[in-house]
Amino acid sequence: MSHIVVVGAGQAGASLVAKLRNEGFDGEITLIGEETAPPYQRPPLSKAYLLGDMELERLYLRPESFYADQNISLRLGAHVSAIDPAAKTLTVDGETLAYDQLALTTGSTPRRLPAAIGGALDGVYVVRGLSDVDAMEPEFGEGKRVLIIGGGYIGLEAAAVAAKKGLNVTLVEMADRILQRVASPETSDYFRALHTAHGVNILEGTGLTRLIGDTRVTGAELSDGTILEIDFALVGVGIAPATALAEAAGLTLDNGIMTDAHGRTSDAHIWAAGDCASFPYRDGRIRLESVPNAIDQAEIVAQNMLGKAVEYTAKPWFWSDQYDVKLQIAGLNTGYDRVVTRKGEKDGAVSFWYYGGQTLLAVDAANDPRAYMIGKRLIEAGKSPAPELVADPATELKALMSA
Numbered sequence: 001m002s003h004i005v006v007v008g009a010g011q012a013g014a015s016l017v018a019k020l021r022n023e024g025f026d027g028e029i030t031l032i033g034e035e036t037a038p039p040y041q042r043p044p045l046s047k048a049y050l051l052g053d054m055e056l057e058r059l060y061l062r063p064e065s066f067y068a069d070q071n072i073s074l075r076l077g078a079h080v081s082a083i084d085p086a087a088k089t090l091t092v093d094g095e096t097l098a099y100d101q102l103a104l105t106t107g108s109t110p111r112r113l114p115a116a117i118g119g120a121l122d123g124v125y126v127v128r129g130l131s132d133v134d135a136m137e138p139e140f141g142e143g144k145r146v147l148i149i150g151g152g153y154i155g156l157e158a159a160a161v162a163a164k165k166g167l168n169v170t171l172v173e174m175a176d177r178i179l180q181r182v183a184s185p186e187t188s189d190y191f192r193a194l195h196t197a198h199g200v201n202i203l204e205g206t207g208l209t210r211l212i213g214d215t216r217v218t219g220a221e222l223s224d225g226t227i228l229e230i231d232f233a234l235v236g237v238g239i240a241p242a243t244a245l246a247e248a249a250g251l252t253l254d255n256g257i258m259t260d261a262h263g264r265t266s267d268a269h270i271w272a273a274g275d276c277a278s279f280p281y282r283d284g285r286i287r288l289e290s291v292p293n294a295i296d297q298a299e300i301v302a303q304n305m306l307g308k309a310v311e312y313t314a315k316p317w318f319w320s321d322q323y324d325v326k327l328q329i330a331g332l333n334t335g336y337d338r339v340v341t342r343k344g345e346k347d348g349a350v351s352f353w354y355y356g357g358q359t360l361l362a363v364d365a366a367n368d369p370r371a372y373m374i375g376k377r378l379i380e381a382g383k384s385p386a387p388e389l390v391a392d393p394a395t396e397l398k399a400l401m402s403a
Contacts, residue, residue, distance in 0.1 A: 002027035004305060005090065005097065007080050007245070008105035009033025011042070012274030012294040014061045016103055019302035021070045027100075029072045032092060036077040037130050038064045043291060046127045046154070047321050050137060050161050059130070083249035085267045101269050101305050104257060105298060106242040108275040108289060113149070113235055118211025123232040127154055128239070136234070142166035144231045147220050149208050151178030153320045155236030156191060160322040162234075163198045170228060171200055174207040184339045186352045187364045191322065198323060241276045241287060254278050256287040261311040263301035271305060273298040281314055286332075290318050315380055328369065330376035331362030340387045344368035351375065353390050360384040370397055377401065 040059040048054035067074040110126035113119030151173030207223035241256040252266035256278035274294040278287040336354035351371035363375030
């Protein structure tokens with residue numbers, strides 16, 4: 001009987017094993033995860049779960065009984081230390097496990113501050129897993145002073161939760177503006193105003209020199225010489241693909257585990273999906289850090305492990321929840337040279353449309369689901385309405401589809 005092993009029990013791993021059974025695979029499946037919790041959603045961790053608005057069980061992607069019911073061996077709290085592609089085995093907590101096909105859905109790991117500048121002090125947290133959020137939750141007391149390092153979406157979402165819980169929040173961003181790497185100045189301006197209105201002190205163009213403290217963080221020295229007194233710190237300076245296992249096994253890396261359009265790595269019997277995998281996209285390669293990509297790519301890989309030979313065509317979309325604002329992003333804005341702002345029908349709704357020349361590349365829609373849906377459909381259909389039409393409030397959104 002064929003044995004498929006999946007290493008990484010996150011969104012991609014859980015989607016992959018479910019799809020294998022859905023496609024009729026009746027062989028042996030083993031899903032291995034380092035965490036002790038069954039596969040769960042990550043996006044609500046730093047928002048609804050940290051706020052206390054979501055119970056632990058509601059985080060789970062499926063009831064734990066699902067895996068037993070589907071005859072999937074779920075090995076939690078297990079560490080894979082090595083893969084031997086020649087022997088088609090892997091080492092799990094000292095035990096040798098044989099596979100016929102292997103999928104790596106190892107996800108990503110948060111970048112941490114160096115110990116030399118205080119990154120190892122108590123009271124310094126990253127937002128990634130359930131244990132991270134459980135550890136920091138007691139810190140979120142009203143009136144506490146938190147320093148958030150990094151003005152990307154992770155940092156801003158954490159700032160929103162902290163502000164809603166009544167903390168004194170300072171956020172530092174080394175770049176000239178928040179969201180500089182991922183969004184337009186217009187989107188940055190929107191979210192800066194939102195956070196400022198909620199009392200968050202945002203310091204842009206300001207780096208962290210060091211965190212201060214003997215064993216626990218008590219303060220921070222900023223690049224402009226300012227000394228802050230703080231109760232704890234949250235680090236949101238990005239994530240890196242978890243590729244150590246693949247690299248040690250000799251698989252080819254390229255900003256993640258390199259796969260072909262089917263999700264197959266440089267080894268014929270090993271596949272990869274989710275945050276850890278880079279794949280062909282348009283004229284180059286890309287790695288996407290998003291839940292939709294993890295699900296879609298994993299399901300394609302599951303089909304291809306069963307011989308379907310389906311190419312993965314990414315349709316990038318993302319979201320971010322901050323306060324009462326839901327930001328929905330369609331497409332990728334890489335290479336944009338113009339941003340068109342369109343006011344939505346409801347108060348506070350706005351969308352930012354990214355163009356490269358006359359080509360629509362992406363849409364950031366804040367509390368404007370209709371603009372997001374129309375923008376997404378246009379991008380996926382390869383249609384680009386004239387920027388002037390988009391900017392004109394008299395233009396009906398639906399009319400853009402036929403423009």
